[in-house]
Amino acid sequence: MDIVVEQRAPTTVVRITGSVDGLTADTLMTTLQQQIDAGNTRLIADLSGVTYTSSAGLRALLATVKQARSAGGDFRLAGVLPPVHKVLEMSGFTTILKLYPDVDGAVASYPA
Amino acid sequence: MSDATEDAATEELVCEGRRERLGDLLAFVDRACARAALDPDVAFDVRLATEEAVTNVIEHGYAGGPAPGPIALRFHHDARQVVVTIDDLAPPFDPTAIRPADPSAPLEQRRIGGLGWHFVTRVMDDVRHEHRHPRGNRLTLVKRLGATD
Numbered sequence: 001m002d003i004v005v006e007q008r009a010p011t012t013v014v015r016i017t018g019s020v021d022g023l024t025a026d027t028l029m030t031t032l033q034q035q036i037d038a039g040n041t042r043l044i045a046d047l048s049g050v051t052y053t054s055s056a057g058l059r060a061l062l063a064t065v066k067q068a069r070s071a072g073g074d075f076r077l078a079g080v081l082p083p084v085h086k087v088l089e090m091s092g093f094t095t096i097l098k099l100y101p102d103v104d105g106a107v108a109s110y111p112a
Numbered sequence: 113m114s115d116a117t118e119d120a121a122t123e124e125l126v127c128e129g130r131r132e133r134l135g136d137l138l139a140f141v142d143r144a145c146a147r148a149a150l151d152p153d154v155a156f157d158v159r160l161a162t163e164e165a166v167t168n169v170i171e172h173g174y175a176g177g178p179a180p181g182p183i184a185l186r187f188h189h190d191a192r193q194v195v196v197t198i199d200d201l202a203p204p205f206d207p208t209a210i211r212p213a214d215p216s217a218p219l220e221q222r223r224i225g226g227l228g229w230h231f232v233t234r235v236m237d238d239v240r241h242e243h244r245h246p247r248g249n250r251l252t253l254v255k256r257l258g259a260t261d
Contacts, residue, residue, distance in 0.1 A: 020166050022134050040158070052156065054163045055228040062222055083156045090234050091227055094216025 002030050011107050012040040013078075017049035020057030029060040032075075033067070041073025044106040048079030053087050066096055074098070078106040120190035121148065129166075129174045129183040129200060131218050137185055140197070144187040152196065154255060157235035158194055161253050164228035165198050172251070173202030181248075193237075194255045201248040207241050 001018035012035050020028055035043060043064065065075040076098045080088065088094050100106040125134045125140040141162045145155035166183055174180040181201040188195040213226040233239050236255035 021138065021163055022131075023138065052159065054160055054167075055224055055231060056163075056167070058227065059224040062224060066219065083153065087160070088232070090215070090231060091213065092217070095216070096219045096222065 008107050010112055011044050011110050013044045013103055014045055015046040016084045019052040020050055020053045022056040025060045027058035029063060032064040036067050036071055040067050041071040042110050043068050044078055044103060046078050046103050047084060050084055053084050058091055058093060064075045076106045078103045122170060122188040124184060126182055126184045128181040129170050131170055138163060140185060148189040158196060158255055161232045161236045162196050164232050165251055167221060168217045169200045169202060173200050173205060192259055197252040198251045199248060204243050205249045
């Protein structure tokens, strides 16, 4: 798994590539936590390069959305591929997280 | 030898049931799925169920013991199905005691516990648990080929 963080005002885009599983989820959680700690609470995860996730990955997403919202921001997902969407749907996460087809749409969803 | 036998293949990995070995267990199932030339959607489901099941053994089955015991992960593939078998020597596991995940709970009440087992039972066609003698558990996960979700 690779992670690239990019500031796209007024948001922070975290671009993730590869598998988010029990081997990599802690690294993702730490990266997202650092952004929230730095005050970057309008977060977007670009998942267009993520081909696999398990409950370990969902743990990182759940912790992040809770922290971002309690800090007055949000954590939104962009470009979710069908297999990962299936996991989000099975767990009911599609009803608690906002999903957008692409990063541009997710950036535009935050007030400027 | 019948066609079914010629097409069948079984592979096994035995390793310590500790978190540091999760990468080896996942790499084993990835390689086995690739060798079996499984449809990507089927391979995804098999990997997901296997990761959740072996993680359950590592984080719960062997938690609290003096040292982790072994996990034997077996992958069988033939023309009709993929069968993943996971043997451990952990205390008896009771799948019916797992508090089910609630996919409709509001955000504040969401928890990840129970979600892994929920995935196992959702993505596989048949999930069987047996207590082994004199100790341990056997979990058998079956994915039928050609079956739709």
